[in-house]
Amino acid sequence: MIVSAKEFIINSLRYSIRSAAEKDAKGLSDVRVQIDGETENLDREPGEAYINETSFKRIIKEDSERGNHLFLVAEVNDRIVGFSRCEGNQLKRSCHKVEFGVCVLKEYWGYGIGKKFLEESIRWADIAGIKKINLNVLETNENAIKLYRNYGFEIEGILKNDKLLSDGNYYNTILMGRLMQS
Template identity: 70%
Template sequence: MKINNQQFSVNGLTYTIRSAIKEDAKDLSEIRLQIDGETENLDREKGESYIDAQGFEHLIKTDTESEKNLFLVAVVHDRIVGFSRCEGNFLKRFAHKVEFGVGVLKDYWGFGIGKNLLKESMAWADSTGIKKITLNVLETNEKAINLYEKLGFETEGILKKDKLLSDGNYYNTIVMGRWLNDGAN
């Protein structure tokens, strides 16, 4: 699916959130690799599960054509600085929900980019009849957990000792979900 471009100005930084397009593929491949190396909050270490430009072209095409998927980018001065994806499922028992994932370059933390990517994804989900958004977050990422809670997400479960980080310790993954409150079950 696609959304209309949205412009934001936060803490002196102006950026646009828009749907990903084929021409973004090379930049997305490079940015994803950089983001993976900047934080341990994500699932991958730098270089793991690498997606090249052709792989991103395929993802963008699939997500644009699918009613259950959404691929967004955040752009500052024609440079992609973050992205998010909502991925749905066509199995009938899971067709009501999507899984959300996000990444933002470290230099652009603190400008509400991740929050606004999520809010745009939530608005899209609500407008398309998707009832639930799920996400996973590392237990030590308290800032993200607080944001998700403020936006209506609840903890649904904990995957104990789910991730092994560079300090040699295991950490829990928190599974969170947000149900569209439309009065229906």
Template identity: 50%
Template sequence: MIINDQDYRVKGMHYTIRSAMEKDADKLSSLRVQLDGETDNMDREAGEAFIDVAGFRELIRMDTAKRNHLFLVAVASGDIVGYCRCAGSELKRFSHQVEFGVCVARSFWGYGIGREMLQSSLQWVDEQGIEKVTLKVLATNDKAIRLYETSGFEVEGVFKRDRRHADGRYYDTVVMARFADGMR
């Protein structure tokens, strides 16, 4: 799906959240590798599960065409500095829900970009009549968990010892969901 561009000015910085376009594929391919290497909060280490330019073009095409998919980017100073996706299922039994994921370049943390991409996605979810949004978050990512809770998400469960990082330690993953009003 496509949303209208949304402009923000925070702490003297201007950024725009908009739908991803095929021309973004090159930047997204390199940005994904960068972002995976900047924090342990992501599922991947830098370079893992690499998506090339053609792969991103196809992903953007698919997300644009499908009613239950959304792919947004955040643009600051002419560069893509973050992105998020809502991905739904083609299976009828799961067609009422989407899974959300977001990432923002570390040098742009603190400007509310992740929060605004989440809010834009949730607005889209509500407009589409989608009843449930799910996400997974590293259990030690307290800031993200608080953001999700203040946005209406609740913990559905915890995957114990779900991830093993480069330090050899295991980490839990928290599964969260936000339901449409009145649905549980």
């Protein structure tokens, strides 16, 4: 399903959220590398699990062809500043659910971009007949946990000492899920 561009203005920042297109592949690759260096909230260190332009084109194409995948981008002045994905699978026993992930350049935190990604993903899931959205969040990411709870996500589990961060300490990963309204 393609999500048409929607415009938002928050704290005088104008941005749009829309479905990713193959033309976004280079920008997505660059943004992903930058984001990995800006936060420890993600699974990767800077440069790890690098995805090049060609690989992003393949991901975008596959996501656009599958009914249980959604790939969104946020743009400011024609520049990609973040993206989110809902990734499902084809297995019959689990094709009713998707895994949500989101990342936004640090410079654009606080403008509601992550919230809009989540809202659009929930709206899409309702239309697509997705029954459950899962996500993982680092225990220290209190703002994200609060946001997810506000949208009906519940803590379903904790992976203890799951992430080793740059301070040398281990942190828990919180598993959250949201059952769709029937």
